[in-house]
């Protein structure tokens with residue numbers, strides 16, 4: 001059995017953006033899909049734990065009940081909008097259908113809501129564009145449509161999985177600004193999954209760093225960038241391009257050597273040990289737990305006194 005995500009504990013509060021960051025294969029997307037109960041079951045399954053939403057555990061809920069919560073209370077946006085939009089229906093029909101299903105509006109009222117949502121995400125001529133098909137929008141505009149659809153029922157939580165990865169840099173910035181604006185306006189919590197530390201720095205209030213299916217560090221965005229504690233987080237931050245360093249001819253971006261271990265047979269002890277420049281024999285003796293090393297700042301690494309007996 002592969003434990004793709006193990007012991008992950010994430011809280012997102014109202015009007016807060018929590019970023020989950022890490023390399024490909026670290027369990028970020030599985031975490032997002034688990035919250036939505038969208039992991040492929042079988043073979044995927046939630047073995048243990050709770051998904052608490054507004055005080056209610058979602059794990060035991062039957063699929064029909066869960067469908068009502070998705071979209072109506074938890075919106076989601078994935079990386080590639082073309083895989084989520086149906087090419088044979090207009091975007092207006094698709095947004096209207098979501099609204100009709102969850103709010104019981106008439107067809108006319110639902111189409112009006114669809115146009116209102118397109119206007120909210122800054123798509124010009126919304127009354128006309130509701131009649132367009134997904135292929136008639138650019139990549140950035142399609143992602144706006146997805147955000148409009150995700151927000152159409154006023155969710156309390158928005159989960160966005162790499163929403164800007166497929167877009168070019170200027171459009172990325174617009175989409176991130178839009179998400180931030182929507183969060184402030186609607187007061188929802190945002191769980192943003194990303195591999196890009198630049199995105200984290202721009203939008204997060206709190207950051208959860210994942211490595212090989214585990215949380216290795218959690219902190220406010222200020223604390224994480226000012227004093228990253230886990231060697232993996234330190235490596236991620238060193239790998240961000242910086243304008244001041246680019247001025248030097250010797251400037252090289254640092255990479256973290258090695259690759260994420262296979263979760264089919266995860267290593268004993270700290271999962272980062274094979275790539276860690278500070279590794280010592282005790283690191284592979286037992287897995288370091290996530291412990292608070294400063295108020296609100298948790299880390300799973302034995303370099304810190306809180307981890308010593």
Ligand code: SF4
Pocket residue numbers: 230231232270271272273274276277278279280283288300301302303
């Ligand atoms: Fe490195 Fe050891 Fe800390 Fe793991 S526990 S990150 S191997 S120092």
